[in-house]
Amino acid sequence: MSPHRSNSDAGNGGPDEKSLHRNLYDDLSFDELEPSPTFTEEAAKQFFPVHEEDRIDTMDSPVVVECAYPGWQPGGDHYPAVPESKDEQIRELVESVEAGAAAVHVHPRDEDGRPQWNDNDLLVDILDPVFEECGDVVTFSQGWTTSPHADYVSGVRDLLERGDGNKYCQGGVILPPGLFGAGSLHSISTIKEAVRYYEDNGVKPIFQLYDTHVLRDLKHHLIADDELEWDPYVVCLRAGSHHSQTTNNDPWSYFKVLSEIYNVRQSVEDSVVGLYPGGRNWLPMLMMGLVAGANVVRVGIEDAYWMYPHEDELVRKNSEVVETAVEIAEMLGREVITDPDRAREFLGMKYTSPR
Incomplete structure (x- = not known):
């Protein structure tokens, strides 16, 4: 049918x-x-x-927050977050450390609010009260002075004498080979002189990369030639150049962060990779760096002016920027190292001044 x-x-x-x-x-x-x-x-x-x-280990490593303050930007009506006195600088540095910054990078300003490039008297006057109130802090200082070829030794030697060790310059900033910083050539010879002197005197070289060719120079002229002995190597990507077109465009700013972090990791095996985001897009690039596992992130008003890329709200306080970075890192499950001794151990540094 x-x-x-x-x-x-x-x-x-x-x-x-x-x-x-x-x-x-x-x-x-x-x-x-x-x-x-x-x-x-x-x-x-x-x-x-x-x-x-399976677990994904990209973010399974600690992060150190570095505070870059007060920097070089003009203050006053242009940027009220910039301090106008020595006391303001000290107070905001203390609050930034209390907010979670284990390391500080300070360009001191005089009582008229003018940046002083290599005034070690002023730098010590600002850092000492921070040590007194916070107990300890990691210092990443710019020790080089201007000359036809950048002099990386004289200023650092002076800071080592003042601190009877490396208190005021535990990490020394090394700029890219070939760069003319403030009219000074950062040549391979001056950089080799710097890393030899730094490592012999307990100062950790903190390398800044402005572009991919700098990594090649670092690997070829310093690592391959056995100029560096004090590992791990701390290599920080400078994504905060305010004149950089790449870091002010989406999505290229994100691609830049991802590609350069992994380029460093694959090129220099024994490295701690940092990120210095800046400009309009500092906040999204910071988040991208934390997601990609960056182990040092530098934030502060030296590199940032606008709080958000899509709004015209100014950064109000340096410590609030640090607090934001710490909150984002912890929200992503990243461990933020706030203890200076642990931070130094993680970065392969040591403290050599009397306690």
Whole structure:
């Protein structure tokens, strides 16, 4: 019998629905069908095996927050966050350390609010109260002075004498080979002189990369030539150049952060990779760096002016920027190292001044 009803079947005593389905299913009665079983825990584990996913270790490492303050920007009406006195600088540095910055990078300003490039008297006057109030802090200082070839030794030697060790310059900033910083050439020879002197005197070289070719120079002229002995190497990507077109465009700023972090990791195996985000896009680049596992992030009003890339709200306080960085890192599950001794151990540094 055909399972389909003909027109003559309708209303003429033809087969009913039950008989039709019996023919379709080999005379199996609807009454004999069991309902579908409940979706069990074992079935859920089979079809949704989230418990079998391996950990992803990209963010499974600590991060050190470095505070860059007060920097070089003009203050006053232009940028009220810039301090106008020595006391303001001290107070905001203390609050930044209390907000979670284990390291500080300070360009001191005089009582008229003018930046002083290599005034070690002023730098010590500002850092001492910070040590007194906070107990300890890691210092990443710019020790080089201007000359036809940048002099990396004289200023650092003076700071080492003042601190009877490296208190005021535990990490020394090394700028890229070939760069003219404030009119000074940062040549390979001056940089080699710097790293030899730094490592011999307990100062950790903190390398800044402005572009990919700098990594090649670092690897070829310093690491391959065995100029560096004090590992891990601290290599920080300078993504905060305010004149950089790349760091002010989306999505290129994000691509730049990702590609350069992994370029350093794959090129220099024994390295701690840092990120210095700046400009309009400092906040998204900071987040991208934290997601990509950057181990040092530098934030502060030296590199930032606008709080958000899409709004014209100015950064109000340096310590609030530090607090934001710490909150984002912890929200992402990153461990923020706030203890200076732990930070130095992680970065391969040591403290050589009397306690």
